Amino acid sequence: MRASRLLSLLLLLQNRGRMSAARLATELGVTSRTIYRDVEALAAAGVPIYAEPGPTGGYQLMDGYRTRLTGLTADEAESLFLTGMPQPAAELGLGAQVAAAELKLMAALPTPYREASLRIRQRFHLDAPDWYREPDAVPHLLAAAEALWQDRVIEVRYRRWAPRPGEVTRRLQPLGLVLKAGIWYLVAAGPRTYRVSSIVELRPLPETFTRPDDFDLATFWQGNVERYEQADTAEAAVIRLSPAGLAALPGIIGPKAARQAQNNCQPPDAYGWQQTTIPMESVPHAAAMLLRLGPDVQVLAPEPLVAQLTATVRAMARLYPG
Incomplete structure (x- = not known):
């Protein structure tokens, strides 16, 4: 963990320039005392890092120094698809990976592109939920996502409203998760769609399944939306x-x-x-x-x-x- 934090500290300074110990501590979720120790460790390893005193001071790297240690881990690469959606990424348990991947991606970009990406980030923001609506409570979302990654069968107790209201138990083969207007949906083999907030209980089962080669989540979801909006549904x-x-x-x-x-x-x-x-x-x-x-x-x-x-x-x- 410390090696990962040292790299993150180094990339923060490379991407943003001078930063105080307090700001670095906030970004990395540690104390200022930990930042002091990490800076000493980087300096001892030969990184040209120095401190500027005063109210506007902080730590910074010597002009012209750039690290090439920007390789993405597998989890970080997967999380790049969620860099524009910090809340959904956090709900899926990928908040830390998104932050690390974004930081490494910024470090790998040439300076003009890095500055352009910062301008975009400052000017555009995606907020999925509707007005006056809080996101659904989805306590089983992370377990569903883990089963999805592993192609694992799950058993769920699900609260349905039609054709007869009540709770039912289903064995599902999860094929995808979709965030629509701030609401998470689980797509399972069939294919069928389940609202994640209506899952009362979820249990991963020992067996796995083979994902259909011809299933395309985006294509299925588009058809599902069209059928729903045309009221071609029992509900x-x-x-x-x-x-x-x-x-x-x-x-x-x-x-x-x-x-x-x-x-x-x-x-x-x-x-x-x-x-x-x-x-x-x-x-x-x-x-x-x-x-x-x-x-x-x-x-x-x-x-x-x-x-x-x-x-x-x-x-x-x-x-x-x-």
Whole structure:
């Protein structure tokens, strides 16, 4: 561990120039006293490192010195795909590898490209979750990722909402993990998709499996998204909408899903209300979404969604008697 930290310290100084002991300690997750010892070790090994005193001082390398010790480990190379997503990388247990890989990559770049990459990093940032939405709790994500790396079969206890709500047990062969709008999904052989936050329990099994050669995660996911957005799924809600509810639907479920719902609308009744279907990710998600339409929507099916909305509306009515 110390050798890795010494290399990281050296690369930090090479990439960023002068840095104080306090800043180096923060970057490397150690104390300033440890930084003092590490600097002494580097100097003893012949690295031309020196200290500038004063409030703006710190450690820096002699002008023109560059290390070539920038080889990436296998874990660091794999983690490069996540360098733009620090939170997902941390959730997958790859936060440290991402930081180390990024540092080594920066050190290997010529100065003009290194400066350009710093400008990009300062100007662009990816924030996947939607507004006012915290990421799902995914306590089993790391175990799922480890099984995925090892092509290992897993047994999961999974909380589902359709066709019948409840918990089911499944043996899965994990083929991929997808982060969509801040939500993690596990793709398993079948192929089938499971929301990671709905996994109640996960147990790796001794046996492994052979990953299909012809499976492409990106291609499968694109098709899965298209099927979902076209409501070509068993998990759909049957609803009635007033003219105002129909007009407001794009802002609730998104323009693409709203167009599909509008195309599926039955003729309006005497009051102008129309019946249609919308895709339903889960009962809680659909309930929260449809409540935003207030009295301009009536849910007809499935029964668990009707029951949850009924209970919610009654509880709200008790808060506002009159």
